[in-house]
Amino acid sequence: MEDIAKLQIGENSYEFPLVKGTENEVAIDVKTLRGATNGVITIDPGYKNTGACLSAITFLDGEKGILRYRGYSIEELAEKADFLEVAYLLIFGELPTKEQLEQFHADIKDKAIVDDDVRKIIDAFPKSAHPMGILSSLTSALTAFNPSSVNVDSEEDMYRAIVKIMGKFPVLVAWAMRKIQGMPLNYGSNSLGYVENVMTMMFAKPNEDYVINPIVKNALDKLLILHADHEQNCSTSTVRIVGSSHAGLFASLSAGISALWGPLHGGANQAVLEMLEAIKQDGGDTKKYMAKAKDKNDPFRLMGFGHRVYKNFDPRAKIIKEVADQVLNDLGVEDPILEIAKGLEQEALSDPYFVDRKLYPNVDFYSGIIYRAMGIPVEMFTVMFALGRLPGWIAQWREMRLGKEPIGRPRQIYTGENHREFKNISQR
Numbered sequence: 001m002e003d004i005a006k007l008q009i010g011e012n013s014y015e016f017p018l019v020k021g022t023e024n025e026v027a028i029d030v031k032t033l034r035g036a037t038n039g040v041i042t043i044d045p046g047y048k049n050t051g052a053c054l055s056a057i058t059f060l061d062g063e064k065g066i067l068r069y070r071g072y073s074i075e076e077l078a079e080k081a082d083f084l085e086v087a088y089l090l091i092f093g094e095l096p097t098k099e100q101l102e103q104f105h106a107d108i109k110d111k112a113i114v115d116d117d118v119r120k121i122i123d124a125f126p127k128s129a130h131p132m133g134i135l136s137s138l139t140s141a142l143t144a145f146n147p148s149s150v151n152v153d154s155e156e157d158m159y160r161a162i163v164k165i166m167g168k169f170p171v172l173v174a175w176a177m178r179k180i181q182g183m184p185l186n187y188g189s190n191s192l193g194y195v196e197n198v199m200t201m202m203f204a205k206p207n208e209d210y211v212i213n214p215i216v217k218n219a220l221d222k223l224l225i226l227h228a229d230h231e232q233n234c235s236t237s238t239v240r241i242v243g244s245s246h247a248g249l250f251a252s253l254s255a256g257i258s259a260l261w262g263p264l265h266g267g268a269n270q271a272v273l274e275m276l277e278a279i280k281q282d283g284g285d286t287k288k289y290m291a292k293a294k295d296k297n298d299p300f301r302l303m304g305f306g307h308r309v310y311k312n313f314d315p316r317a318k319i320i321k322e323v324a325d326q327v328l329n330d331l332g333v334e335d336p337i338l339e340i341a342k343g344l345e346q347e348a349l350s351d352p353y354f355v356d357r358k359l360y361p362n363v364d365f366y367s368g369i370i371y372r373a374m375g376i377p378v379e380m381f382t383v384m385f386a387l388g389r390l391p392g393w394i395a396q397w398r399e400m401r402l403g404k405e406p407i408g409r410p411r412q413i414y415t416g417e418n419h420r421e422f423k424n425i426s427q428r
C-alpha cells in the first residue's frame with residue numbers, strides 16, 4: 001500500500017500521509033487538510049470513521065471480536081489477573097512485579113479516606129437520587145478537598161492524584177449505594193484486598209460480621225477487569241477532551257461518569273434489566289419486544305444489543321454470560337430473567353434484522369444479571385461499570401496529558417441563516 005492518500009477537489013489534487021498502527025490499522029493524517037485546501041474540513045457525525053488520537057493502551061478488533069489491554073488478551077487477564085493488577089497494567093503499561101503491586105496498593109490505601117464533610121454533601125441528596133448523579137457530583141467535589149490534585153503536570157503529581165482517586169472512588173461508590181439504601185456510610189479495612197474492601201464497604205451490615213463470599217469476589221474481580229477500558233468509547237473520549245483543557249483528573253472523571261450514565265452507553269446495563277423485567281411481566285413475550293426493536297416508528301431498542309465497534313460478538317459478553325451461569329449456579333440463585341435473556345439472544349441471533357445489522361449482545365447484556373444475584377440494586381449497575389472503567393479513564397487521561405495533546409476543539413459546517421440586519425421589536 002502507498003503511504004499517502006490522494007484527494008481531488010475540483011481541479012486541485014492533494015496528498016496526505018497515511019498513519020499505520022502496530023496492528024496495521026491505517027488512518028489518513030488530515031492535520032494539514034484545512035490549510036492546504038483553503039478551508040475544507042471533514043465531517044463525521046458520531047466519529048464513526050474518525051480517529052481522535054494515537055493510543056497504546058487498548059486494542060479492539062470489532063470484526064474478530066478481539067480485546068487486548070496493553071497487548072494482553074481480555075480472556076487471559078480475566079482468568080489469571082486481579083483487578084488492581086489490571087489497573088496498574090492499564091495505567092503504567094506493564095504488568096506489575098509483586099513489589100510494584102504492593103507499593104501501588106499501599107499508596108492507594110494511604111489515601112482511601114475521604115474528608116468527612118463529604119458525608120454532609122451526601123446527606124443533602126434525596127434517597128431517590130440516582131447514584132450515578134451522586135457519584136459524578138462527589139467525584140467533582142473531591143477537587144475541593146484535594147486542591148493539589150487539580151493542576152498536575154509532572155508524572156509525580158499525576159501519580160499522587162491517581163492513587164488518591166483509586167483510593168477514594170470505591171468509598172464514593174459504596175456510599176452512593178448505602179445512601180439510596182438508607183444504610184450507614186462505613187469504611188472497609190486496609191487489611192483487605194482492593195475488591196474485598198469494596199465489597200465490605202458496599203455490603204457489610206453494622207450489626208454483624210461481614211464474610212467475603214469468594215464466588216462473589218471472583219465474579220466482581222472479573223466484571224471489573226472486563227469493564228476496565230475500551231479505547232475511545234463515548235465516556236473515555238469525554239475524559240480525554242475535558243482533560244485536554246487541563247481540567248484536573250477528578251473533574252475529567254466526573255465528566256466521564258456523566259457520559260457513561262446514558263442508556264446508549266453504560267446506562268444500558270440498567271436498561272437491560274428493566275427491559276427483561278418488562279418482558280417477564282409481559283409473560284415472557286420476547287417476540288413483542290423483538291418487533292418493537294425492529295419497528296422504525298418505535299424508539300425502543302433491544303438494550304444490551306449492538307455496538308459501534310464490535311460487528312461480531314463482544315468478547316466480554318461471552319465471558320460474562322459464562323460467569324452469569326456459574327455465579328447463579330454457585331449462589332443457588334434461580335433467576336428466570338437469565339433464561340429470558342438467553343431466549344432473547346437466541347431469537348436475535350437468528351433474526352435477519354439483527355443478523356444483517358450485525359447486532360450481537362454487548363458487555364451490558366448479561367452483566368446486570370450477575371450484579372442482581374450479588375444483591376446490588378439496579379440503579380447501581382452503571383456505578384459498577386464506572387468502578388471498573390476508572391483505571392481505563394485514568395490511563396487514557398494520563399496518556400493524553402503526558403503526550404501533551406492539544407485542546408480538543410472540533411470544527412463544524414454552519415447550516416444556519418446568512419447575515420441579516422437586526423430588526424427592532426416594533427418591526428418584527
Ligand code: SDX
Pocket residue numbers: 046229230232233234263264265266268293294300301302303304305306307308309357359362363364
Ligand atoms: C457500551 O463504545 C464502546 O466501546 C462502548 C462500550 C464500552 O465498553 O465503553 O462497549 C459500552 O456502551 C455498550 C453499548 C451499550 N448500549 C446499548 O446496549 C444500547 C442499545 N444499542 C444501541 O443503541 C446501539 O447499538 C449502539 C449505541 C450501541 C451503537 O449504535 P451505532 O453504532 O450508532 O449504530 P446505529 O445506531 O447507527 O445502528 C445501526 C442500525 C440502525 O438501523 P438502520 O437505521 O440501519 O435500519 O442498527 C440498528 C439501528 O436502528 N440498531 C438497533 C440496535 N442497535 C442498533 N436496533 C434495535 N436494537 C438495538 N439495540
